[in-house]
Amino acid sequence: MSAQNFVDYVKICFRSGKGGAGSAHLHRAKGNPKGGPDGGDGGRGGHIILRGDRNVWTLLALKYRKHVIAGDGGNGSNNHKFGANGEDIYLDVPLGTVAKDAETGEVDFEITQHGEERIILAGGRGGLGNSHFKSSTNQTPRYAQPGEPGQEEWKVLELKTLADVGLVGFPNAGKSTLLASITSAKPKIANYPFTTLVPNLGIVPYRDGRSFVMADIPGIIEDAHQGKGLGHRFLRHIERNATLLFMIPCDTGNIREEYSILLRELQMYNEELLDKPHVLAVTKSDLLDDELRQMLKADLPEGIPAIFISSVAQQGLQELKDLLWATITEYKEQHLPEDHWGGRRGWEEEE
Incomplete structure (x- = not known):
C-alpha cells in the first residue's frame, strides 16, 4: 500500500441527530368531542457508530470527511404514533482504531x-x-416534551496496526527486506533511511497451513519518543503487536548498545511495551564467517532469544519463523481470550 493511500490519523467533526418532539394532540372524533391525550413520542436522533472491519486496512475513506452528520428523529403524532428514529451513520474502520x-x-x-x-x-x-x-388531576395535558438536541464534537481516530509480530529497528536495518523475503508483501526497499513511511503488513506462511501476520513499521531513531523522525506515528503502531522482533545489522558498531537505545525509546513512549515478548534478529549475517559470528555472540544482549539471519541469502529464516511462532503462541495463550480478533485465533488458519 502506498504512502498516499495509507491514512492512520483523521480528525472529524461528528454531529448526532436531535430527538423528535413528542405530540400534545388530544383525541377528537364524532361522538367523542373531548377525548383524552393521544400524542405519540418523538423518535430518537441518529447515532454515529464505528464498526470494525477486518477487510479495511486504512482510514483513507474518512480522510476527506471533515463532517459526519446523523439524521434527526421524527416528531410524534396523534393516535399514539411514534416518530421515526433518525438515520444512524455507520463508519467501517480497521481493527486497531482508537x-x-x-x-x-x-x-x-x-x-x-x-x-x-x-x-x-x-x-x-x-x-x-x-x-x-x-x-x-390532569386528564387532558396540553403539553409534551421536546426532543433532546443532538451532540456535536470533534473526534480523532488513530489506527494502531494489529499484527502478531512488529519489526523494530533503526532505518535500513533490513526490516522491509525480511518482510519481502518471507511474505508476499512488496514493501519499498532502497539504501537510504526512511524508505518505509507507512506500516506494511504481510502474512507469513508457516507449517501445516498455519500463518501469522508481520508488520514492517517505519524505522525508529533515538529520541523518537519525543516526536523526532517519524516519532509517535511509528511508536503507536507497535502497541498492538503480540511480539516485537528487534532487528540489528551485524555490521553495526555495538549490538548491545543499539538494542538498549531501541528498548529505551519504547520504554519512554509506553512502559507496557516492555512486557511484550522480544526476539532479536541479527541481520546481514551472510557477511560473517564462523569466527566473527562467535565473537558477536558474546556481544549480544542477555535475556532475549537471538538468531542470526540473512534475508538476501535465505539463511536462518525458517529457524526465525519457528522461534516467532513459539513466542506468539505462548503470549496469546497467556494474554488473549479464545474469541479475540474475529471470534477465533486470528493467527491460525481455519480447518
Whole structure:
C-alpha cells in the first residue's frame, strides 16, 4: 500500500441527530368531542457508530470527511404514533482504531474485533407525548416534551496496526527486506533511511497451513519518543503487536548498545511495551564467517532469544519463523481470550 493511500490519523467533526418532539394532540372524533391525550413520542436522533472491519486496512475513506452528520428523529403524532428514529451513520474502520476526544485527548474506546460496533456519538432522545402526563388531576395535558438536541464534537481516530509480530529497528536495518523475503508483501526497499513511511503488513506462511501476520513499521531513531523522525506515528503502531522482533545489522558498531537505545525509546513512549515478548534478529549475517559470528555472540544482549539471519541469502529464516511462532503462541495463550480478533485465533488458519 502506498504512502498516499495509507491514512492512520483523521480528525472529524461528528454531529448526532436531535430527538423528535413528542405530540400534545388530544383525541377528537364524532361522538367523542373531548377525548383524552393521544400524542405519540418523538423518535430518537441518529447515532454515529464505528464498526470494525477486518477487510479495511486504512482510514483513507474518512480522510476527506471533515463532517459526519446523523439524521434527526421524527416528531410524534396523534393516535399514539411514534416518530421515526433518525438515520444512524455507520463508519467501517480497521481493527486497531482508537477513538479520542480531540480537545482532551482522552480515549473513548478501541475497535479490536471484526463486526464490533461502538457508538462514538449518541443521538438525542425523543420527547414524550402528552399521553405520558395524564393523571387523575390532569386528564387532558396540553403539553409534551421536546426532543433532546443532538451532540456535536470533534473526534480523532488513530489506527494502531494489529499484527502478531512488529519489526523494530533503526532505518535500513533490513526490516522491509525480511518482510519481502518471507511474505508476499512488496514493501519499498532502497539504501537510504526512511524508505518505509507507512506500516506494511504481510502474512507469513508457516507449517501445516498455519500463518501469522508481520508488520514492517517505519524505522525508529533515538529520541523518537519525543516526536523526532517519524516519532509517535511509528511508536503507536507497535502497541498492538503480540511480539516485537528487534532487528540489528551485524555490521553495526555495538549490538548491545543499539538494542538498549531501541528498548529505551519504547520504554519512554509506553512502559507496557516492555512486557511484550522480544526476539532479536541479527541481520546481514551472510557477511560473517564462523569466527566473527562467535565473537558477536558474546556481544549480544542477555535475556532475549537471538538468531542470526540473512534475508538476501535465505539463511536462518525458517529457524526465525519457528522461534516467532513459539513466542506468539505462548503470549496469546497467556494474554488473549479464545474469541479475540474475529471470534477465533486470528493467527491460525481455519480447518
